[in-house]
Amino acid sequence: MSDEALSQLSVEEKLKVTRYLVADLAASILEASPDVAKKARHDVSALSMTFGNFYQLVASESPENRKILQKMCDLYRYDPRESQTTL
Numbered sequence: 001m002s003d004e005a006l007s008q009l010s011v012e013e014k015l016k017v018t019r020y021l022v023a024d025l026a027a028s029i030l031e032a033s034p035d036v037a038k039k040a041r042h043d044v045s046a047l048s049m050t051f052g053n054f055y056q057l058v059a060s061e062s063p064e065n066r067k068i069l070q071k072m073c074d075l076y077r078y079d080p081r082e083s084q085t086t087l
Contacts, residue, residue: 007078
């Protein structure tokens, strides 16, 4: 799925995609290959820390944290103007 397609999903649809990805990581952990399972465990750990930090930012109402959230949006959110300049 492209960045543009992801950006057009509703919040509910984005949560469904997230749930699918979590289930896919769980399936990778159950994989017969120890290397795949080890990488999936590492990925889950990294996601857990990321979402934990993100939750702390969202739960806080401080102006400083709002600036951090805005910076995250500016850096990672799909921007159609940006994709046109890279073609």
